[in-house]
Amino acid sequence: MNKEKIAAIAADLMKERRSHPHKEVGNKYYHGQRVAKIALTLRKIVLPEDDSRDDILTAAAWMHDCANGEQNYGDHAANGARICRELLADCCTPEELDGICHIVAHHDDRSHTVEYDTWLKCHQDADHLDHFGSYDVMMAFLECNANGRTIGDMLKWMLHDRPAQMEKVKSQLNFEISRKIYEEKIAFMTEFALRYRAETEGEIIGLDEILGKQ
Ligand SMILES: [Fe+2]
Ligand SMILES: [Fe+2]
Structure with a gap:
């Protein structure tokens, strides 16, 4: 996985933008950076022996809100997954891309429309926890x-x-x-x-x- 390129894509999409007029510049970019760290912290606690999907978890966190705050954004999770599939296609393997898009598409799902695996659970909790404190x-x-x-x-x-x-x-x-x-x-x-x-x-x-x- 070309993480440097994904990091640059995330910065390009979100670093100069705010999702809502009253929020700080780059809010979703920095939120994504924090969520990546929190998700890895949770993964190390709940699944300490398995770091095999840490890159997927990190890239998904960086990108998960890339469609949040766009005008007429509708379902920002589904739209974000579409953006990832397009922009990250030459940054990772097809399996890694599927893993990233799965997390992005379901990051806001609280009604178990799909079965949550450990990595989606780590992302969801990290994403939620970043809004508190x-x-x-x-x-x-x-x-x-x-x-x-x-x-x-x-x-x-x-x-x-x-x-x-x-x-x-x-x-x-x-x-x-x-x-x-x-x-x-x-x-x-x-x-x-x-x-x-x-x-x-x-x-x-x-x-x-x-x-x-x-
Ligand atoms: Fe979101
Ligand atoms: Fe989020």
Whole structure:
């Protein structure tokens, strides 16, 4: 597999583009880079002895959202798989191309329309997990600003609405380790939001320690 060429294709398609006007430039390019790393981390945990498809997992992650955010993009997973089949044809073997396109085509599938193999499961969980934690906090700020919301609205979202989705999100994750990582990310956002709420009310965090008191 010519990974350098695939990396260049992914950069060419997504690095200067944003999928939505209020999101950062290159958002789907950098998301793909992160998802590749997370997917490999999960693969090493759930299937430690088998690195045979790591290149497929990596290339699929880099490219999986290449059609996300295009105008009239429709089903961005199916369209992304079509783009991969066309653009990556001379970067890998037919079997590798099938593996990449399979992951891209089904990365958003949460209803088991096909049987999920371990690699698709690793990708899906990595893709989902990348939306939580510090990135979720950043999205809250960007969307709050874009939609004219208040700090109070954002705090409600971080402390109530987002954690309220917990059971649904957990049911969409394939591995127990992914659910534990997700829980840690929600705990981080809650901790951040509590400090943010205190500071927006003029409190100074840790003042006793700063003053040397217990
Ligand atoms: Fe996607
Ligand atoms: Fe994604």
